[in-house]
Amino acid sequence: MRAIAYSETGPSSVLQLVERDIPQPAPGEVRVRIVVSGVNPTDWKARAGGAPGRATPFPEVVPNQDGAGVVDAIGDGVTGFAVGDRVWVFLAAHERPTGTAQEFAVLPASRVVHLPDAAGFDLGASLGVPAMTAHRALTVHEGGPTRLGPGALEGRTVLVAGGAGAVGHAAIQLARWAGARVVTTVSSPEKAALATAAGAHHVVDYRADDAARAIRAVAPDGVDQVVEVSPARNAALNAAIIANHGSISVYATDGGTEMTLDVRHHFSLNARYQFLLLYTVGDAALAAAADDLTRALESGALPVGEEAGLPLTRFPLDRAADAHDAVEAGTVGKVLIDVAAG
Template sequence: MTKKLMQAAYYEKQGAAKNVIQYQQMPIPQPGAGEVRVKIHASGVNPSDTKSRAGWGGIEKKFERVIPHQDGAGVIESVGENVDKSRVGERVWIFEGQLGRAFGTGAEYIVIPSEKAIILPDNTSFAEGACLGVPAMTAHRTIFADGAVEGQTILVTGGAGAVGNYAIQWGKYGGATVITTVSSPEKAKIAEVAGADYIINYKTEDVVKRIQEITGKKRGINRIVDVDFSQNINVADAVLRTNGGVAMYSANPDDAPALPILSLMLRNIVIRTILVYTMPQDAKEAAIKDITAALKAGKLHHNIAQLFSLTELASAHEAQDSGKMIGKAIVEIS
């Protein structure tokens, strides 16, 4: 007998996770033209998922019922018209699963455009595959948006965070020397595993002085990947060399920093904002290509903080929102 229903987590109004997330059976979706249906084995939680659920910064709910989460991994079970039937059975990781759509990866099944289901190498688990979409693709863009980085020196702030951790790895993948900042010895160990060449505890060390000691120059940083540019402007101004740049990927609604415009302009500093959902298609394709190659070569490490079941999805959101979790929250779906 063909299974017709699936378990899903969803919300119909915005608010605190435990107040709005519900669980129930829903019809299994059918793939349309150009789409594939994936049996989800793992679903990744990102800040954008929990912010959308909470209505953070005035984000509006665009659908009556929302199954959350952009990222996930699983196996293609069926395909729609114009999709090669040989895709059935492929292990895949998913990106932008809920972008512009009501139903994301927080369920047993998802239907998505075929091009957003990327082959997952056998050496990578489903839980690891669910880490990739938002953080690994964002990090790739922050490192390579302005070209090759071989021989350069990069500063990654918040090197234990999901994006920052992948940014360290992409910097090393591209042949750069990577300096990162962290706030604790525990986070320093995570940054070390990612491959950072130098780790600075910004709680106990003078970041600018330490960077100058490492580089041997007053301003020796080529590029900065910044999780909190509004708070780190003075550091960026102090250490960026001429023709350097900052790639920022996170901000708050009320961030309105005063910039040292003249100082930055005199050195031709580029300030680049990154949002994975709206970055150019060629940048997404470049990230997917490098992610695939790096996975096959075993060169990407995935920092999973905690595993949850589907009926614990609300708890996974709370863990993400707590600010205490170091690494990714992954929802495993059997």
């Protein structure tokens, strides 16, 4: 089978197209014929490592955490799957040597999820890290909910920072599906159009508007939940718009790794900062996200593509390095790798 692999960290040029034997699933594992592989920022960052030339965690690594395809073989003890099932996968390369940038991937059955018939492989490969992160960000408020579904966020106002990004896009869609009023911040009219297409009720261009005033205009009592990509840059804004008992869910460090908070102000609001990293949230949170995302998929709540607010940029498998470079360069939307025909 064809696979993309690297044996030392560094720039995208360390990625090589290689031929490898088709792996066999062990007990508890599922083999998936990958149709589309999704690329996330953590994929290129793991490949780049702390410095070029440093050792990889395994002698050879196949990158990319997310993907979608068809079940090809099933290991002993696995139930709930059959050969031919359409599936999406997540955290394929987490603490494992091989991800989805290959024609066949073997994963624990717990990281394989049925893909509803109405959902295409592009959509399946776009879930994983961004959608599950968004789910977690929306389910850590002190007043709940811990699960998402229609009505779960009824009466809440959610602010999504960076609504044109992959996590922001999923957060807008999930919050709207769950009944929230959704506000988002963006940095350009083009990104505003994407956030609107994703389903945001109100879009604020923070470069052109007084963001705090614009948000307070539509949420005079404050924002109940913030899905935050840039805590350092947005700390003052969040302090200005967060509601009493509001929650700020931080999933990235764009704009810096240190922030300054007015402790007394946050005391008075009973505000909560919740930091989250999908790779360490635990199996229960991952399983809950997978279940809720499946229901959202079944209801048609998570479309992708430019018309849905998430442009797709795609590359063939032999140009996986270009795909990594595109994500590193900040390509708006989702970068996909076509591995095989559907």
